Amino acid sequence: MSLLKSLAIMLGREPVKPKTCEYSEAACALHESKRANKRTREDNAAVQHAIHESAKVHKWRNRRWATLIAVNLLFVLSYQFDVQLIEGALTASRVIGFHFADLNSALQVMLAFKTVLINLVIGTSTVLAMWWLLGGRSFCSWVCPYHLLAEWAEKLHLLLVSKGIVKDHALDRRLRTVLYVVFALLALASGYTVYETISPTGIVSRALIYGPTAALAIVAVLLAFEVFYSRRMWCRYMCPIGITYAVVGAVSPLRVVYRPLDCHHEGACRKVCLVPHVLDCTKKGFATDVHVGIGADCTRCGLCIDICPTGALKYEVKGLDKLL
Amino acid sequence: MIPSPREQEARRRFLRSALLGGGVVAAAMAGWLPVLRAHALRLRPPGALEEDEFLASCIKCGQCVQVCPVEAIKLGDIGEGFGVGVPHIDARVQACDFSCDAVQCILACPTGALTHTLSKKEEVRMGVARLDKPEICLARQGAGFKGVARAKGIHRYAEIDRWNPIPIADHPYDLELCDLCVRECPIEGAIQLVPMSDDPADKRRTPQVNQACVGCGMCEMICPTEPAAIVIDARKQWRAA
Numbered sequence: 001m002s003l004l005k006s007l008a009i010m011l012g013r014e015p016v017k018p019k020t021c022e023y024s025e026a027a028c029a030l031h032e033s034k035r036a037n038k039r040t041r042e043d044n045a046a047v048q049h050a051i052h053e054s055a056k057v058h059k060w061r062n063r064r065w066a067t068l069i070a071v072n073l074l075f076v077l078s079y080q081f082d083v084q085l086i087e088g089a090l091t092a093s094r095v096i097g098f099h100f101a102d103l104n105s106a107l108q109v110m111l112a113f114k115t116v117l118i119n120l121v122i123g124t125s126t127v128l129a130m131w132w133l134l135g136g137r138s139f140c141s142w143v144c145p146y147h148l149l150a151e152w153a154e155k156l157h158l159l160l161v162s163k164g165i166v167k168d169h170a171l172d173r174r175l176r177t178v179l180y181v182v183f184a185l186l187a188l189a190s191g192y193t194v195y196e197t198i199s200p201t202g203i204v205s206r207a208l209i210y211g212p213t214a215a216l217a218i219v220a221v222l223l224a225f226e227v228f229y230s231r232r233m234w235c236r237y238m239c240p241i242g243i244t245y246a247v248v249g250a251v252s253p254l255r256v257v258y259r260p261l262d263c264h265h266e267g268a269c270r271k272v273c274l275v276p277h278v279l280d281c282t283k284k285g286f287a288t289d290v291h292v293g294i295g296a297d298c299t300r301c302g303l304c305i306d307i308c309p310t311g312a313l314k315y316e317v318k319g320l321d322k323l324l
Numbered sequence: 325m326i327p328s329p330r331e332q333e334a335r336r337r338f339l340r341s342a343l344l345g346g347g348v349v350a351a352a353m354a355g356w357l358p359v360l361r362a363h364a365l366r367l368r369p370p371g372a373l374e375e376d377e378f379l380a381s382c383i384k385c386g387q388c389v390q391v392c393p394v395e396a397i398k399l400g401d402i403g404e405g406f407g408v409g410v411p412h413i414d415a416r417v418q419a420c421d422f423s424c425d426a427v428q429c430i431l432a433c434p435t436g437a438l439t440h441t442l443s444k445k446e447e448v449r450m451g452v453a454r455l456d457k458p459e460i461c462l463a464r465q466g467a468g469f470k471g472v473a474r475a476k477g478i479h480r481y482a483e484i485d486r487w488n489p490i491p492i493a494d495h496p497y498d499l500e501l502c503d504l505c506v507r508e509c510p511i512e513g514a515i516q517l518v519p520m521s522d523d524p525a526d527k528r529r530t531p532q533v534n535q536a537c538v539g540c541g542m543c544e545m546i547c548p549t550e551p552a553a554i555v556i557d558a559r560k561q562w563r564a565a
Contacts, residue, residue, distance in 0.1 A: 079390050091409070092385035092434045099434055105383050109435055112380035117436040120383075172341040182349055190356070191380050192406040197355035198348065202384055206399060206409055210386055215402035215409075218351070225344075237341070238348060 003250060006295040010246045012174030015280035024289045030260060031285050039264075047264045050309035054268075060302025064142050072145050075209050090143070090205035091196070092123060099123035103131070103248070104241040105202065108195050111187035128248060136249015140235065140242055141274075141301035145208060146200040146219065150235055153226045160227065169230045171237040173277070180240040200234065201241055232274055242297075250296035253318035258294060260287040262310035269304035269313060279304060282312070293318070355405030366404075366412040367541060367558035369397050370420060370448040371430040371438035375559065381437040384409030388429035388438060394478050394489050396420045397429060413450075415541025415556050420450075422510045422540065423480040423489045446511060451539030451558040453505075453515060455531055461553040462502035463517055466527035469502035473548045479508065492546065505531050505543035505554050512536065515543060535562045 009015050023031075039047075075093070078085040087094045091105040101123030110116050131139055140147050160166040183195040196202055200222055203215045226233045235242060249255075258281055265284035270276040278295040281287045293316075304313045327335070365375060369388050372378045388411050389397045396418045400407040411429075413420055422445045430438040442448060458464055472493050480489040497504070501517075509515050514537040517529035531543075531554060541556045 087390050087432070088385040088387040088434075089409075092383040092387070094387060094432075094434070101383065101434060105385075109381055109383050113377065113435070115381070115436070117434075117440075119434045119436070123434055169340060170337060171344065172337055175341045175345045179345055179348060183352070186349075186353070191376060192356070192359070193380065193382075193384070194352045194355065194406065196384050197402075197406055197408050198352045202409060206384070206386060210389060210399055213399075213401045217402065230344075233344070238345070 003296075007247070007250055009277055009280075009295055010243070010250070010297040011177045012172070014173075015277050017283075017286055018288045022288045026290045027260070027288055030290055031287075034284070047266055047309065051266060051268050051307070054307055054309040057306045060306050064302060065148065067142050068145070068148050071143050072205070072208055075205070079209055089202065089209050090145075091199075091202045098126060100127050100130075102201075102241070103127055104244040105193070105196060105199075107184070107244065108187045108193040111184055112191050112193045114191075131245060131248050132252050133254065135252045135254040135298075135300040136247070136296070137242060137245045137298060138249070138254070138300040139245045140239075141299035144201050144241070145204040146222075147235060147299075149204070149219070149223060150226055150232055153223045154232055157227045157231050161231075166228050171230060171233065173237060175237045176239065176243060179238055180243045183240050195240060199241070201239075235274055246296045249298065249300075253320070254300065255316055255318065256294040256298055256300060256302075256305065257314055257316040258282055258287065258292045259290060259312050259314070260292070261290060261312070263287075263308075263312040264310060268307045268309070272303040272307050274299055274301065274303075355408065358403060358405035359407065365559040366400075366407070367415055367450055367539070367556055369411050369413060369429045369438055370427050370445070370450060370538075370540070371433070371440075371442045372450070373437060373439055378437055379406050379410060381435050382410045383435050383437070385434065386411070387432040387434065391424070391428040391432045392420070393423045393428070394418055394421060394480070413541060415544040416552055417545075418477050419541035419545035421479050421489070421508070421542045421545075445538065445540075446536070448538040448540070449561060450541070451556045452560045452562055453533045453537050453539065453541075453543050453554055454557050454560075455533070455553060456555040457549070457551065457553045458530070460549045461531065462549065463529045463531060464520065466529075467502060468498075468500045469504065469548055470496075470498045471548075472496050473504055473546050477545050479542070479546070501527060501529060502548065503529075504546045504548060508542055508546045510540060510542055511538050514538065537562070 074086050085096060090102055092101045099119050099122045101120055103124060106120055106124040161168060186194040198218050200219045203219055207213050207216055222234050263282060269282055270279045273279055275297040278298045281292045368378060373381060386399055389399060396413050397411045400410045400412060402408050427442060427445060430440060430442055462469055474492045477492045478489040479492050481495060503517055506515050506517055513534055515531055515533050518532045520528040520530050539556050543554045544552050544556050547554050
């Protein structure tokens with residue numbers, strides 16, 4: 001998938017089936033052979049069984065939750081015990097003395113303040129380089145404390161949906177792009193970091209480190225919407241931080257790849273995914289190659305890797321397999 | 325013509341996206357109200373830029389909170405609107421007494437919201453002290469002070485421990501004439517007691533704030549009257565009386 005297309009889908013365009021000319025020869029041959037070999041009923045039963053089994057696998061989710069909790073705990077403990085390992089909060093910090101600044105918070109400050117200090121340049125560049133290496137939106141799923149709360153809210157939401165108590169109301173994905181532009185313009189025009197006022201990432205991070213605040217009410221309202229109204233509303237359709245990191249992730253070497261060879265195309269991965277539009281290539285006949293990098297919006301959370309019964313989805317560091 | 329169910333769903337989706345998106349922007353913009361309506365400015369940490377610039381440049385990380393040895397700095401809550409996560413000091417509860425010696429909060433600030441152009445406590449301008457309730461000031465009554473000045477709050481007494489602040493409650497006083505605001509002021513020449521009459525037998529003195537005052541709030545914290553006789557006018561700049 002081209003970089004531009006990946007970015008366009010991240011910004012809200014709906015993915016469509018690729019044109020004939022976009023497929024590689026190997027992909028065409030693979031799709032052809034899959035079409036020729038129809039699956040039997042026994043095959044299908046075996047696939048269903050395999051999905052049932054792989055649904056119990058939480059390898060990457062557990063690693064991710066442990067990482068997320070550990071990172072946030074480091075902030076908290078570093079302050080509580082005054083060990084000065086990580087000072088500050090997720091909006092900006094100093095890690096063993098080095099400046100780190102969240103890309104979105106730094107952007108809000110630069111737009112509102114219209115002056116950029118060298119420390120902020122250093123902090124922003126460090127974080128930019130770090131998340132370029134680590135996959136961009138991996139910030140969301142591996143570090144952002146709101147993400148974890150939202151995952152738990154999502155579990156509750158899905159439970160209520162399965163019982164027929166609530167219904168998921170999808171929103172237009174272009175909303176996030178609109179909000180991103182609106183918040184950038186508001187910062188520029190008003191001279192205040194307007195977005196930071198409601199940023200659940202900042203609010204939760206500060207509440208963890210400096211103690212609970214009334215601002216957590218905003219987080220509670222968002223979570224209530226996600227439980228009762230719209231699945232993963234904030235992270236999926238609204239959060240501007242997601243866009244900032246997705247742009248970085250678009251060119252990141254660390255990514256999830258899809259290899260359609262063993263794939264049954266049953267779609268279990270798309271059902272667990274926060275951003276299922278990036279997994280459009282897993283639909284039968286949609287993969288343009290036999291080795292497809294997943295798009296910019298992917299948070300590298302690994303839920304699809306855990307659920308995939310055939311190992312068709314995997315983490316990859318681009319170019320590293322060639323080196324090794 | 326009746327729109328198809330697909331079109332209807334698309335329309336509804338657009339509508340609820342617009343409404344919820346509008347709600348998010350409105351909620352964030354509501355943060356402007358407390359800023360506009362702020363009748364009294366907050367006392368900000370040393371080196372804070374002018375208020376609007378300060379709110380714009382602060383990245384709301386709290387690194388200044390973490391380095392302050394007397395934990396004077398607190399972060400604003402949602403009631404402060406755009407000021408959520410922005411540091412302030414409630415001097416009566418815990419003032420900045422420059423225990424850190426070298427304005428650590430300024431050094432910690434990653435964005436320059438606490439301006440790095442300052443390096444000495446004498447250059448700080450947080451506000452100016454003002455004798456708010458002269459009628460209860462002990463010195464103006466010629467009265468002494470004995471006992472614990474404040475139940476809460478900590479302060480570095482150089483003569484007791486050069487490096488660590490101790491609770492004010494652990495340091496009782498026995499003063500013939502109350503001069504706590506002058507005695508504990510960390511800035512030389514910022515405040516002094518002046519006689520109230522030409523009569524040498526008249527013990528009464530009045531605190532006089534001088535131009536050197538940086539508005540740190542130490543006098544407001546240590547003042548043993550309730551409420552404090554002397555307070556800081558946050559953000560005020562010196563004007564000769």
